[in-house]
Amino acid sequence: AEIGDTRVMFDDGTEVRADLVVSATGVRPDIRLAESAGLETSDGRIVVDEHMRASARNAYAAGDVALAYNVRAGRRIRSEHWRDAAQQGLIAGLTAAGSSAAWDQIPGFSCTISDSVLKYRGWGGYETCRLVDHHGGFTVWYEADGDVVGVLTLNADENLLRVDELLRANPVA
Ligand SMILES: Cc1cc2nc3c(=O)[nH]c(=O)nc-3n(C[C@H](O)[C@H](O)[C@H](O)COP(=O)(O)OP(=O)(O)OC[C@H]3O[C@@H](n4cnc5c(N)ncnc54)[C@H](O)[C@@H]3O)c2cc1C
Incomplete structure (x- = not known):
């Protein structure tokens, strides 16, 4: 309900002191245009193949709005x-121009918060996670069925490189 200099008031009357x-x-894709055009959608996204081709000829989707097939994972991600x-x-763009290009990279992001750069690589979805403190950095290993399916690092790029190898060998989350 209100954010003050030293406190936050919630609409149920609760007050939390904070500095x-x-x-x-977050944001949610707006797929109304695609739906009204009759494109196949799923899970609030436009279904595309590994070339970003949607269900209608000469229609493409990419980015947050797309549910794209990843060749290395062998499934839509x-x-x-x-x-x-x-x-x-x-x-x-390459596909539309007639070139051969397919999505086969492991998804991931970098996120800068003040002086810290968090880096993630993975297929998304996990059963357990394990935090390893490197004192000055950390690695979070995400696992499913005993296999590594993702990693989040701070000042531990070597583990990011390792996960690229591990995930290539074992892509399915
Ligand atoms: C708060 C926040 C923090 C984030 N931080 C990170 C981060 O640290 N690292 C990272 O990798 N990712 C981050 N992301 C995610 C990242 O921003 C998105 O994955 C990325 O922007 C997706 O790009 P896009 O081009 O698919 O979609 P967008 O960037 O959302 O662009 C879509 C554009 O299409 C426009 N549009 C929509 N409908 C229409 C229409 N009918 N006609 C014309 N234009 C239309 C929209 O206005 C928008 O400008 C963050 C997202 C949020 C919300």
């Missing part, structure tokens, strides 16, 4: 990262 507010926000959106846009 800093961290707001975790929901990705909400700027790097993947840019890659998919490039693939859509």
